[in-house]
Amino acid sequence: MTRSSGTEDPIRVAVSTVILTLRRDGALQGPAGPSPRIALPLVRRTRDPYQGSWALPGGWLDAEEGLTAAAARTLGETTGLAPSYLEQLYAFGAVDRSPSRVISVIYWALLREEEAAAAVGSDPENVAWFDAAHLPELAFDHARIIEYALWRLRNKAGYSRVAQGFLPPEFTLADLREAYETILGRKLDPANFRRQVDATRTLVPTNAFRTGSHRPARLYRDAADVELADRGPLSPEETSTAETRTS
Amino acid sequence: MTRSSGTEDPIRVAVSTVILTLRRDGALQGPAGPSPRIALPLVRRTRDPYQGSWALPGGWLDAEEGLTAAAARTLGETTGLAPSYLEQLYAFGAVDRSPSRVISVIYWALLREEEAAAAVGSDPENVAWFDAAHLPELAFDHARIIEYALWRLRNKAGYSRVAQGFLPPEFTLADLREAYETILGRKLDPANFRRQVDATRTLVPTNAFRTGSHRPARLYRDAADVELADRGPLSPEETSTAETRTS
DNA sequence: CCAAAAGTGTTAACCCTACACCCATGG
DNA sequence: CCATGGGTGTAGGGTTAACACTTTTGG
Numbered sequence: 131m132t133r134s135s136g137t138e139d140p141i142r143v144a145v146s147t148v149i150l151t152l153r154r155d156g157a158l159q160g161p162a163g164p165s166p167r168i169a170l171p172l173v174r175r176t177r178d179p180y181q182g183s184w185a186l187p188g189g190w191l192d193a194e195e196g197l198t199a200a201a202a203r204t205l206g207e208t209t210g211l212a213p214s215y216l217e218q219l220y221a222f223g224a225v226d227r228s229p230s231r232v233i234s235v236i237y238w239a240l241l242r243e244e245e246a247a248a249a250v251g252s253d254p255e256n257v258a259w260f261d262a263a264h265l266p267e268l269a270f271d272h273a274r275i276i277e278y279a280l281w282r283l284r285n286k287a288g289y290s291r292v293a294q295g296f297l298p299p300e301f302t303l304a305d306l307r308e309a310y311e312t313i314l315g316r317k318l319d320p321a322n323f324r325r326q327v328d329a330t331r332t333l334v335p336t337n338a339f340r341t342g343s344h345r346p347a348r349l350y351r352d353a354a355d356v357e358l359a360d361r362g363p364l365s366p367e368e369t370s371t372a373e374t375r376t377s
Numbered sequence: 378m379t380r381s382s383g384t385e386d387p388i389r390v391a392v393s394t395v396i397l398t399l400r401r402d403g404a405l406q407g408p409a410g411p412s413p414r415i416a417l418p419l420v421r422r423t424r425d426p427y428q429g430s431w432a433l434p435g436g437w438l439d440a441e442e443g444l445t446a447a448a449a450r451t452l453g454e455t456t457g458l459a460p461s462y463l464e465q466l467y468a469f470g471a472v473d474r475s476p477s478r479v480i481s482v483i484y485w486a487l488l489r490e491e492e493a494a495a496a497v498g499s500d501p502e503n504v505a506w507f508d509a510a511h512l513p514e515l516a517f518d519h520a521r522i523i524e525y526a527l528w529r530l531r532n533k534a535g536y537s538r539v540a541q542g543f544l545p546p547e548f549t550l551a552d553l554r555e556a557y558e559t560i561l562g563r564k565l566d567p568a569n570f571r572r573q574v575d576a577t578r579t580l581v582p583t584n585a586f587r588t589g590s591h592r593p594a595r596l597y598r599d600a601a602d603v604e605l606a607d608r609g610p611l612s613p614e615e616t617s618t619a620e621t622r623t624s
Numbered sequence: 625c626c627a628a629a630a631g632t633g634t635t636a637a638c639c640c641t642a643c644a645c646c647c648a649t650g651g
Numbered sequence: 652c653c654a655t656g657g658g659t660g661t662a663g664g665g666t667t668a669a670c671a672c673t674t675t676t677g678g
Contacts, residue, residue: 140440141390143470143480193387193478197470221468221482223390223444224612231440233390233480235468271612278610304629322668324631344629345675363525365471365518551656569641571658591656592648 141231145200146188146272148219148238148279149209151246152296152312153259166243166312168262168283170276171208176256179229180269186276187257188234198368201237208257209249213239215295217361219279227271234270238279240295287313290359291332294352302340302347303327332356388478392447393435393519395466395485395526396456398493399543399559400506413490413559415509415527418455423503426476427516433523434504435481445615448484455504456496460486462542464608466526474518481517485526487542534560537606538579541599549587549594550574579603 153169172184187208191200198216205213219236227234241249251257260266262280265273286292293309294301307323327333332353339346352358361368400416419431434455438447445463452460466483474481488496498504507513509527512520533539540556541548554570574580579600586593599605608615 141438143388143390191388191470191480194472196472197468197480218468220610221444221465222610223438223482224614225441225443227612233438233444233482235470235480274610302630319668319670320629321631321633321670326667341676344627344677345631347630363467363469363521365474367471549657566641566643567657568643568659573640588649591650591654592658594657 141233143191144188144232144234145191145197145204146186146234146236146275147201147205147208147216148186148236148276149205149213149241150238150262150279150283150296151241152243152309153247153261154243155247166308168280168312169246169259170262171251171257171259172266172268173208173253174256174258175269183269184258184260184266184272185269186236186272191235196365196368197235198237198364201235201239205237205239206251207253208251209241209246210251211241211245211249213295214242215240215292215358215361217359219275219282222271222275224271234275236275236279238282240292242298243296244298284313284315286359291330291352291356292359295358300336300338300349300351302349304347306350388480390438391435391479391481392438392444392451393433393481393483393522394448394452394455394463395433395483395523396452396460396488397485397509397526397530397543398488399490399556400494400508401490402494413555415530415559416493416506417509417523418498418504418506419513419515420455420500421503421505422516430516431505431507431513432516433483433519438482443612443615444482445484445611448482448486452484452486453498454500455498456488456493457498458488458492458496460542461489462487462539462605462608464606466522466529469518469522471518481522483522483526485529487539489545490543491545531560531562533606538577538599538603539606542605547583547585547596547598549596551594553597 148170150168150170152166154164154166171187173187175181175183175185187204189200189204189207191197195203197218201216201218202212205211205216216237216239219238221233221235223233225231262276265276268276283292287310293306293313296309297305303324304320306327307318307320310323311318333350334353336349336351338349340349395417397415397417399413401411401413418434420434422428422430422432434451436447436451436454438444442450444465448463448465449459452458452463463484463486466485468480468482470480472478493506509523512523515523530539534557540553540560543556544552550571551567553574554565554567557570558565580597581600583596583598585596587596
């Protein structure tokens with residue numbers, strides 16, 4: 131087996147994150163509507179290559195920083211928030227994906243709806259939120275990356291509780307159903323949805339109700355001791371959920 | 378957003394592969410048996426760190442080489458074979474996983490049973506095949522990586538046709554069932570298995586039969602136009618199946 | 625009282641599983 | 652003819668999807 135020493139490699143490692151949340155207001159680029167839409171923040175590139183284009187938030191991996199920590203750091207710099215869910219998506223490393231040789235380890239994250247609406251990162255000038263269905267021209271292969279992140283979200287929503295990553299700690303079943311409907315792109319039967327979620331035993335009912343329109347709806351909280359979904363082969367320091375649950 | 382220039386980074390990128398196949402002979406380290414077992418090749422490290430320990434086959438990423446190409450290259454160097462299935466597993470990048478800073482992009486691959494039995498790589502001296510259930514002490518975090526690869530295999534066997542990656546182009550339903558049983562670790566009902574696989578419409582029956590014991594069993598071929606499983610967000614040059622189907 | 629969302633009940637279709645049974649071959 | 656794996660049939664249980672129905676609020 132031949133191994134080059136590696137010391138002369140000009141290969142650099144970047145970490146970027148597809149940050150997803152739900153938005154129902156019209157404060158994002160693209161057509162507004164009454165039902166929520168999947169939204170994500172992009173940063174405008176201030177240097178070549180692709181100067182002026184929109185790109186995923188990210189940065190170079192620091193020498194003394196783990197991959198997940200780098201994703202969480204750039205996420206905080208961009209939005210000022212900690213995610214409710216964070217998982218590695220894929221490592222992209224085609225030779226021609228950038229003028230210089232860059233390996234991009236991509237993460238995807240979910241933010242709670244309300245927090246995201248008020249969030250301000252460290253450089254709000256060059257950050258804007260876009261409707262995931264109406265994205266602008268993107269730098270590098272980021273358009274394909276976002277497509278894959280959305281596919282992963284849809285897929286994982288089918289067999290896990292990831293959709294709760296979009297919701298505040300207390301929510302109604304209608305909130306949760308609406309999140310699923312937005313992700314999956316189709317309406318769900320309220321009666322069957324209710325039965326399916328409480329068959330999983332992962333929601334605990336509270337004694338509070340949301341009032342204001344028609345019959346009040348009971349608020350639920352997620353069972354704190356259960357992960358929203360399998361996040362992959364995490365190292366010990368990554369398995370704690372406490373850090374990602376605090377804002 | 379702060380971005381270091383990255384040019385002073387001592388971070389290096391390695392690509393390794395968890396190569397899996399089925400073996401029924403006793404020619405591998407660990408207890409032999411009549412039913413096949415999952416086997417994988419490991420290489421003995423000839424230098425520090427972990428000199429003398431067993432490790433996953435791999436090497437440094439070349440500057441002008443894509444990630445998938447690097448995985449296929451080291452796979453060929455180790456076994457002399459092209460895989461029937463190759464997919465990225467995960468990028469491992471904890472700071473303390475190696476004395477120097479190394480990002481390891483791990484792939485997992487399936488080899489056909491018969492091909493693997495006769496395979497000889499470019500350095501057979503330092504390569505040995507092990508029963509996946511009885512592995513030796515491994516270098517770095519490779520034990521955990523292999524665990525995750527086996528989990529991914531079991532998982533993917535539940536909803537895709539990956540198990541066919543273990544089989545030659547023509548096989549009986551009993552062959553296929555046995556592969557699934559080995560992966561999943563439990564017996565499957567032959568009658569129900571038959572119905573489930575031909576409900577997927579991905580197997581084409583041939584007019585040949587395998588004789589030699591009891592009633593002859595019909596040989597099947599896989600529908601060539603269907604991928605064994607979703608391999609992720611592949612770039613155009615990676616989507617061709619031709620290269621991975623030839624030995 | 626009416627509209628509309630919250631929540632419960634019911635039923636038919638579907639799928640999965642277990643297992644009985646017949647078929648074809650080697651010994 | 653017998654043992655054994657190949658292959659087919661079928662009945663029961665569980666899950667899903669569709670939709671009728673009752674409950675509770677705001678207006």
